[in-house]
Amino acid sequence: MRRMLFSLAAPVGAFVVTIIISSIALMLFGSNPISAFGDMLGHAAKLETQVDILNRATPLYISAIAAAIGFRMNLFNIGVEGQYLFAFLIAAQVGSLVVLPQVFHILLITTVAVAVGAAYAGIAGVLKVTRGVNEVISTIMLNAIAISGLIAFLQQRWQAEQENFTSTTLGTNPIEESGLIPNINGLLEIFTRDIGQGKELTGMLIVAGVVGFGYHFLLTRMRFGFDLRASGMNPFAARAGGVPPKQMVVAAMVLSGAAAGLIGLVELNEKAKFSPNPIKGLGFAGIAVALLGRNHPAGMIFAALLFAFLDVSAGILQNTQAATKEIVNIMQGIVLLVAVIAYGVTGRIQAREEARATAEALQETEGRVTEGTEVAV
Amino acid sequence: MTAAIELTGITKRFPGVIANDNVNLTVKKGEIHAICGENGAGKSTLMKILYGMQSADEGTMKVYGDVVNFNTPNDAIDRGIGMVHQHFMLADQLTVLENIILGAEPTSGGVIKFKEAEAHLAQVAADYGLTIDPNDMVETLEVGERQRVEIIKVLYRGADILILDEPTAVLVPQEVEALFDNMRELKAAGSTIIFIDHKLDEVLEISDSITVLRHGKTVASMANDGVTAHDLAELMVGSELPTPDTAESTVTDTVALEVQGVTVKAEDGRDVVENINFSIHKGEILGIAGVEGNGQGELIDAIIGTTDVSAGSIDLHGVNITKMSVRKRRELGIGYVPEDRHHEGLMLDSPLWENAALGHQTQAPYGSRWLINRDGARNQTELIKEQFDVRTPNIDVSAHALSGGNQQKLIIGRELTSNPSLLIAAHPTRGIDVGAQAAVWEQIRTARAEGLATLLISADLDELIGLSDTIVVMLRGRLVARLAPEDVTPRDLGAYMTGAATQNTDEAA
Numbered sequence: 001m002r003r004m005l006f007s008l009a010a011p012v013g014a015f016v017v018t019i020i021i022s023s024i025a026l027m028l029f030g031s032n033p034i035s036a037f038g039d040m041l042g043h044a045a046k047l048e049t050q051v052d053i054l055n056r057a058t059p060l061y062i063s064a065i066a067a068a069i070g071f072r073m074n075l076f077n078i079g080v081e082g083q084y085l086f087a088f089l090i091a092a093q094v095g096s097l098v099v100l101p102q103v104f105h106i107l108l109i110t111t112v113a114v115a116v117g118a119a120y121a122g123i124a125g126v127l128k129v130t131r132g133v134n135e136v137i138s139t140i141m142l143n144a145i146a147i148s149g150l151i152a153f154l155q156q157r158w159q160a161e162q163e164n165f166t167s168t169t170l171g172t173n174p175i176e177e178s179g180l181i182p183n184i185n186g187l188l189e190i191f192t193r194d195i196g197q198g199k200e201l202t203g204m205l206i207v208a209g210v211v212g213f214g215y216h217f218l219l220t221r222m223r224f225g226f227d228l229r230a231s232g233m234n235p236f237a238a239r240a241g242g243v244p245p246k247q248m249v250v251a252a253m254v255l256s257g258a259a260a261g262l263i264g265l266v267e268l269n270e271k272a273k274f275s276p277n278p279i280k281g282l283g284f285a286g287i288a289v290a291l292l293g294r295n296h297p298a299g300m301i302f303a304a305l306l307f308a309f310l311d312v313s314a315g316i317l318q319n320t321q322a323a324t325k326e327i328v329n330i331m332q333g334i335v336l337l338v339a340v341i342a343y344g345v346t347g348r349i350q351a352r353e354e355a356r357a358t359a360e361a362l363q364e365t366e367g368r369v370t371e372g373t374e375v376a377v
Numbered sequence: 378m379t380a381a382i383e384l385t386g387i388t389k390r391f392p393g394v395i396a397n398d399n400v401n402l403t404v405k406k407g408e409i410h411a412i413c414g415e416n417g418a419g420k421s422t423l424m425k426i427l428y429g430m431q432s433a434d435e436g437t438m439k440v441y442g443d444v445v446n447f448n449t450p451n452d453a454i455d456r457g458i459g460m461v462h463q464h465f466m467l468a469d470q471l472t473v474l475e476n477i478i479l480g481a482e483p484t485s486g487g488v489i490k491f492k493e494a495e496a497h498l499a500q501v502a503a504d505y506g507l508t509i510d511p512n513d514m515v516e517t518l519e520v521g522e523r524q525r526v527e528i529i530k531v532l533y534r535g536a537d538i539l540i541l542d543e544p545t546a547v548l549v550p551q552e553v554e555a556l557f558d559n560m561r562e563l564k565a566a567g568s569t570i571i572f573i574d575h576k577l578d579e580v581l582e583i584s585d586s587i588t589v590l591r592h593g594k595t596v597a598s599m600a601n602d603g604v605t606a607h608d609l610a611e612l613m614v615g616s617e618l619p620t621p622d623t624a625e626s627t628v629t630d631t632v633a634l635e636v637q638g639v640t641v642k643a644e645d646g647r648d649v650v651e652n653i654n655f656s657i658h659k660g661e662i663l664g665i666a667g668v669e670g671n672g673q674g675e676l677i678d679a680i681i682g683t684t685d686v687s688a689g690s691i692d693l694h695g696v697n698i699t700k701m702s703v704r705k706r707r708e709l710g711i712g713y714v715p716e717d718r719h720h721e722g723l724m725l726d727s728p729l730w731e732n733a734a735l736g737h738q739t740q741a742p743y744g745s746r747w748l749i750n751r752d753g754a755r756n757q758t759e760l761i762k763e764q765f766d767v768r769t770p771n772i773d774v775s776a777h778a779l780s781g782g783n784q785q786k787l788i789i790g791r792e793l794t795s796n797p798s799l800l801i802a803a804h805p806t807r808g809i810d811v812g813a814q815a816a817v818w819e820q821i822r823t824a825r826a827e828g829l830a831t832l833l834i835s836a837d838l839d840e841l842i843g844l845s846d847t848i849v850v851m852l853r854g855r856l857v858a859r860l861a862p863e864d865v866t867p868r869d870l871g872a873y874m875t876g877a878a879t880q881n882t883d884e885a886a
Contacts, residue, residue, distance in 0.1 A: 221751070223744045230735060233724035239683055240713060240721040241736035242704030351777065358778040361770035 010342040011302075017342075018335040025330055031323035043316040044309055047192055051199040057301075057308035058208045059266040059279075063286025064304060065215050066259035068295040070135075072219065073232035073252050079124055079139025080260040081283025082146035087116040088264025089151050089172070092274035093158055096173035105179040109268070110207075113261040120146065121257020125250035135253065143283075155276065171275040181207070181269045204266045211259060216297040228252060288332065292339050307332060379442040381406040381538055381569040382427065387436035389422050396422040397433070398593040404538075404586070406441075409560060409570045411580040411601075414590035415613055415668075415836055420573050423590070424540050427571075428460045429453040440538070459536030461527045463543045467515045474498060474511035477530045501533050506562035520645075521552035525559065538569045545579055546670055557583050575613070575668050577606040577875040589613055606877030607868065614838050614871040627660035628846050632695075633830030634680070634799050639689035641675045649675045651854040652689070657799070662821070662831040664845030664862070666838065666870050672854035673834050674716060677801055680832070681713050682706045693799060707736055712797030714788055714805050716834075718781070722788050725777040729769060730758040732776045733791045740795070757794065765790035766816060782813040789817055793824050800824065800831045806840060818844060838867040852876055 023033035043049050063080055070077035091113035100108060124142060127133040158172055181203035185195050195201070219225035230238040231248045239245050263282055268274070289307055293300030310332055314325035382404040389397040397419045404410040414420050425431045427438065429447030438445050440456045447453045450460070467476050474495055483490045483497075498511055507529055515523065524544060531539055541560075545553045560570055560583060574580050580587060581601060588598040589612040597612050634657040641650035650672040657663045667673050678684035680691055682703040690699045698706050707713075713736065715721035723732050734743040734754045742753030758772045765786045769779055776784060789805060802821065806814040821844065825831060835841045841848055842862045850858040850873040858873045858880035872878035 221748055223738055223747055223749055226731070226734070226738050226744070226749050229727075230724055230731075230738075233727055234720075236721045237715075237724055237735060239703065240681060240715055242702070242707040242739070244702055244704065351775070354775055355778045358770055358774050 010346045011339065014335065014339040014342040017338045018331065021334050021338070022327070022331045025334070026323055026327060029324060029327065031327070036317060036322040036327070039316055039320045039322045040309075040313040043313060047195060048197045048199045049312060049316075051188070051195055051201050052312045053305065053308045054205055055200075055202050055266070055270075055308075056311050057304040058202055058205050059263045059282050060285055060289050060307055061208045061300060061304035062204075062211055062259060062266075063263050063282050064289035064293060064300045065211055065286075065297075066256045066263070066283075067287045067290040068293075068300065069215070069228075069252060069256040069259060071232075071290060071295050073228050073248060074235075075249065075252055075256070076136050077121060077124070077139055077253060077256045077260075078136055078287070079121055079142050079283070080256070080263070080286055081281070082139070082143035083117040083120045083257045083260035084263035084283055085151055085278060085280070086120055086146040087113040087261035088268060088278060089154060089274045090116045091261075091265065092172045092175065092268055093154075095175040095179045095268070096273065099176045099178060102178045105176070106181055109175070109179050110262070110265065113265055113268075114258045115261070117261025118254045118258040121260065122250060122254045125253030128253075129246040129249050135249075155274070171271075171273045173273065175268070175272045180272055181265075200270070202266050202269060204262075204269060207262060207265070211262065212297045212301065215259075224251070288336050292336055294343060306335065379406075380404060380439070381441060382571070383439040383442075384423070384427065385437050385439075387423065387426060387433045387438070389419075389426060389431065389433050395593050397426070400436070400590065400593070400595050401598070402588055402595065403598070404569060404571055406569055407564060407567055408585040409564055409572055409583055411572050411574055411584035411587045412590065413573075413575050413577070413580055413587060413609060413613055415575065418590040418613075419593040420590055421542065422593075424460065424542060424571070424573065427453070428458060428540060454534055454536065456538075457536050458538045458540065459531030459534060460540040461524070461531060461542065461544060463546055465523050465527055467523060467526060469514075469516040471515060472511065473509055473513050473515060473518075473526050476515055476526060477511075477533050481534060498529070498533060501529060505529075505532055505559075505566050505568070507532075507559060519552070521548055521555055524548070524552075524556065528559065528563075532563075532568075537567065538571070539563070540571045540573075542573050543575075544572065545574060545576060553579065575875060577609045577877045580609070581606060606875065607872055610871030610875055610877055611868040613875075614867040626846060627826050627828075629659045629661075629828065631659045632656050633659050633661075633693065634832070635690075635692040636680070637690050637692075639676070639679055639691060640687050641672070641679050641684055642687045643675075648687075649854050650679065650686075653856055655849060655856065657830040657832060659798075659828045659830050660825055661846045662825055662833050662844050664833045664835065664841040664848040665851055666835075666841055666848055666874055667851035668874050669836065671851050671874075673803075673851055675854075676851070677716075677803055677832070677834065681711060681801060704739065708739060710796070710798035712792035712795060712800040714792055714800070714802040716803035716807075718784050718788055723776045723784060726775055729762075729767075729772045729774060729776060729779075729787060730755045732787060733758040733761055733772075735791075737791065737795045761787065761790035761794055764794070765820065766813075786813060786817070789820060793820055797824075797829060800829055801834075802831060803834045804836060805833070806835075806837065838870050841870070842867065850874055850880075 026033040026036050044053065066080045067077060091109050094112045095109040098105065120142065124135045124138040127138045128135050159170065183200035184203050184205060185201050188201050189195060219229060227238065227243040227248060230241065231243055231245065235245060260283065267279055285307060289300055289303045293303035310328040314328045317323045317327065318325045380403045382402065384400065384402040387397050387400040400419065400423055412420050422431065426433045429450045429452045432448065445456060468479065474491065477498060478494045483493050495511055502509060507525055509522065509525055509529060515526065518526065544556060548556060563570060572584060581604065584601050586600050587604065589596050589609065591613060636653055636655050639650060639653045640648055643649045653676060655663065665673055675684055679686045682701060686699060690697060692698065693709055693711065696709065698709065719725065724735060734749065738744045738749060739746065742750060742757045744750050755772060761767060762769060762772060767786045767790065768783050792800060805821065806817050821831060833841065833844060842865060845862050848860045848862050848865065849856045850870065852874065873880065
């Protein structure tokens with residue numbers, strides 16, 4: 001119970017402080033915080049906005065899991081960005097080349113995306129264990145190679161192969177309907193009214209749920225997850241305990257990249273192709289979401305929803321002129337900063353409490369003071 | 378004449394441990410004063426207090442007769458005290474001169490005055506007869522030269538009292554000679570040197586006076602005049618702790634571990650373990666005695682598999698495990714109690730039951746090829762808690778919440794309950810109280826009676842003599858003696874460990 005209260009204290013406290021600091025920031029910009037927050041909440045109360053939020057939260061959540069897999073063993077995979085965009089392009093291109101029965105077509109595209117993400121992240125893992133290259137450096141480089149090099153080059157090449165392309169046919173060739181995961185509006189509409197404005201709730205939401213569950217199962221039930229966490233907690237003890245450090249680094253990077261490969265599928269399913277201007281930045285946002293959600297499968301759901309809510313609120317603030325839309329980025333920054341500090345503080349208090357409680361519990365059960373048994377070393 | 382350093386009644390307590398217990402030390406001006414003692418005798422703590430890195434709970438310090446109170450090393454430096462650490466603190470990518478002035482750069486308007494620094498350095502080097510090229514890159518220097526840079530760095534700052542913390546530990550014999558020559562030059566130039574070492578031949582060669590610490594107390598302080606290595610060894614190791622009783626032999630004919638010609642190289646290419654041969658039978662405890670840093674750690678690493686051997690073979694029950702992964706070796710039944718439980722033993726922020734599973738997560742009851750068996754692991758941890766008397770309210774608390782002794786009992790428990798056929802136990806009772814110590818000894822002895830082969834490494838010589846069926850002594854990476862515990866005293870062992878005595882036999886097989 002105490003533990004529960006403690007783990008809630010940090011996020012709740014962080015939330016309150018964030019609201020206060022954000023209000024001050026809003027006032028400094030000459031906006032009225034009450035009307036700004038009012039507009040944001042009023043907007044979010046609409047079903048269509050909620051669909052937007054879920055559609056945005058889905059890739060953020062998957063991205064957070066990709067980052068969290070690395071974090072759990074102290075690996076910093078900054079390359080999620082490059083991994084998902086590259087996987088997105090290849091999967092879209094492969095998907096456009098074939099027409100298969102729906103299940104197989106979807107499976108093919110998904111498999112390609114996962115494999116490309118995994119392989120591309122794997123490069124950083126292999127570089128680390130064979131040549132000692134820090135994964136932060138290599139993934140930053142690999143991001144640049146993927147985005148400015150491979151994607152720019154391949155996109156242009158595949159563009160040129162289209163016979164007479166216009167501005168609407170830019171990007172890869174469209175994928176046939178059979179390759180797309182259908183929307184799940186029907187599922188949501190069981191509980192709500194019909195969704196209007198032509199909004200579609202992405203089917204990838206279910207995939208994100210499966211990934212989240214898989215992540216949870218991997219970490220808490222599987223031996224591999226145990227090895228992964230042990231390596232992150234104390235790499236030396238893990239090694240002495242039989243966990244092979246090099247294999248774990250490569251495996252963790254590959255797994256992280258595999259999850260990253262799924263991120264772009266949200267947009268792929270929406271647009272049925274790799275558009276010339278895909279949504280960027282999800283890889284970096286995922287790192288923030290993982291930090292805010294403390295790498296916890298449920299914590300990251302809330303964090304992804306919060307970030308998605310703020311992202312989606314940018315538009316309405318601009319429309320109603322209640323505040324500049326950049327305020328949402330400031331809020332995301334504030335909430336992250338405050339949360340990290342709050343986690344640090346409560347973590348320390350918790351550790352102290354635990355040591356004290358243990359010592360107390362022992363004295364009660366033993367009914368004796370252990371002072372006399374001290375020995376000089 | 379006033380002494381350069383006079384420490385009186387220095388006491389320093391850490392939770393559960395008294396590191397220095399009423400220690401007295403007097404160092405005359407212009408002498409080389411050696412401080413000897415086993416590991417954990419309190420030498421480093423005493424030096425850290427003298428150098429201002431820690432403050433004493435009780436006692437007074439005088440430098441040249443003035444009472445001083447150091448809060449930081451800078452206070453000590455201001456009083457002319459400098460320390461050369463065992464692990465060098467040099468920036469490889471800078472030159473000797475840059476390293477020496479680092480942190481005390483002479484500047485004018487933010488620009489470093491290299492000319493002035495170089496002149497000052499040349500003066501210092503000439504005064505003390507130390508030669509070094511100020512423009513060499515540190516990364517190109519040999520170990521002995523790096524040490525000289527560290528010493529000059531201290532002198533450059535005006536120190537005339539030098540503390541050298543185990544300066545010979547990293548040096549090869551020729552470099553030790555060069556160091557001693559330098560030390561004599563420094564002494565001739567009027568410096569006072571405090572020198573920590575536990576290689577007794579070296580201590581006797583270079584020092585004018587010797588102070589011996591044991592279990593945090595000063596046991597002797599004398600002039601180096603007619604003292605023998607045997608006397609020193611006896612003073613260092615003493616023999617007053619409760620001793621484990623030697624039980625009836627349970628040694629069998631079946632060989633469990635066979636180590637043949639094992640050599641391990643350090644990163645710099647030196648042999649830290651050199652052509653080691655021994656075997657351990659089922660039901661046998663083989664004790665390795667040796668001053669820390671003589672290759673025992675690397676030998677253990679080679680057997681558990683965290684270090685590669687450069688030559689030789691290791692067989693467990695007739696299976697060659699020389700190239701096997703740590704995990705395979707663990708699955709074959711090697712149990713491991715590491716030297717430092719926080720470094721290699723525990724995940725401090727994880728609950729006890731996960732810590733109990735560590736190292737055994739691939740096997741029942743903790744887990745299998747793919748999955749972790751949470752119920753199995755938890756039940757097993759409850760069992761360890763009962764059997765090994767781990768004092769904890771429950772098995773979900775984090776490992777850091779337990780006291781050191783209870784953490785150690787958890788580790789011993791997890792290793793012994795997983796039915797090992799070979800146990801590697803490094804300092805199994807270090808830092809735990811007397812009661813827990815006796816319990817650990819009993820557990821190891823029970824397992825031995827059931828056929829466990831044990832490799833025991835300990836700095837507690839009474840523990841080694843009391844538990845072992847055979848004792849070998851390791852010095853500078855080699856086995857230098859093989860002894861029967863029945864007719865060996867801590868004093869004899871101390872002599873072999875420090876090189877004061879040698880056994881005139883070939884390396885025991």
